[in-house]
Amino acid sequence: MRIRLLLVLALAAADLWAQPPMAQQARALEKLRRMAPEEREQALQDMPPARRRMMEQRLERWNRMAPARKQRLQGSLENFRQMKPEDQEHLRGLVRKFNETMPAGKRVEGRRALTHLRKLDPEGRKKFLGSRRMKERFSDGERELLDEMAQSMPD
């Protein structure tokens, strides 16, 4: 019985350790999420309207997200925060370029390609990007962009 109890405790503790450590930003976001709608409205009333609308939209999307996905993204955010500020800015720029230069349908394929690319080593990436399928779907510039994005993304 004592062994079982210890195992329960170990499992409970390990479940907790498996959660990402807390970040200030995450805490602020969580506070915002927990607010009553009228309180939130009051808190955000001084923001410029466009920025505020964008923020509310994003918050709503975040609220709707599946828990597992939230957790995964929180992990990515923490890793992103650990990158150098200039590297963070560089990635933001690449994502902007990706969104602005590729049509929606192609971006879906691009995102899939990115997920795959990130699992590969440099040699594998080169081979994948040079494959006939990739060459048929993406221009030289687009493949270069995907490669750079995959290399700049946090874990």
Added chain:
Amino acid sequence: MNAKNNSCPMQNENAEILLSYCARTLEPEQVIQVEKHLLGCAECREWAAGQQAVWAAMDTWEPEPISADFDAALFARIAATEQPSAWERWTAPVRQFLQGGFGWRPMLSAGAVALTLVIALSIENPFRKEPPVGQSVKLEAHEIEQAERALEDLEMLRQLEAPEEETSL
């Protein structure tokens, strides 16, 4: 279908037959009947011509090609939801052992829950606690900015994930 009735295309039953006629789903003998009616009813002729034009216009709307890896992505999602996480797999035997159905198990579970709560409360982890939404909280100005930056970067990171992970649970 009364040729002498001015509002005949407006009658549901009539329009239903006319609609089926335009969709070419009528039996041959019904087609003959409708065409006979159309000869004598300008209003229905007008209706049918309009409907046929709509039908023809809609025919020109071809669907887009489907991504070649649609199936692969779906099977990957199915596999991901079917498979327990590595952590769950690794601890499965232990969890099974713990769910052995002994008399003292409820007590032990209650103890575990209580202890988990104690640990959870002592280690600050905002994502773990999930208190009820709508609770009274105060937010400082710098926290709004922090939350905004977090949302902005989460949005960017979300856009980098493969879409099949979008709704995965």
Added chain:
Amino acid sequence: MIAVATIEHDAELMLRVREGDSQSFALLLAKHRAPVIHFLYRMIQNQAVAEELAQEVFLRVYRSRASYEPTAKFTTWLFRIASHVALNHIRDGKHERNQESLDQDSDEGMSRQVASTGPTVEQQMLREARFEEIRRTIQLLPAKQRAAVLMHKYEEMEYAQIAAALECSESAVKSSLFRAYETLRAKLAHMNR
């Protein structure tokens, strides 16, 4: 008779999926993938989102395998799920955010078509303009009317099937359809005359 045989075959496949036969699921997917995606595409008018929603539809089909009972035609059941997913998506307002990519998509379609050999550029442009008009007119229909029209026109589903898919009465479907076609006739009938 052919229709009946098909229904039974699909339901039979689904029952095999229930028993753990993934091959049968692959067969069902191969057969219904295109109709479901095309329906969602015409509902949402964004191919990328349509494919994402279609993934959700088939995932739900797979997850419901244990409780599946062949009480309705398989396609009716499938389109009930697809309609649900599409209408929820539209209701949640996710729809408007996708709209922004619409123009991008059509721009791409235009340049692709203009560049291809075949009909003259003028003919292509005319076709594109017409196509845009159809797309926009259908987009303006209320979501449920739009779903009814798309199932009726492109999936050739019967009133009873559409009613079952949209979870309403057959007479409600008929009145939706007539209202929708009336709108379309008023706006599109000039095109082919």
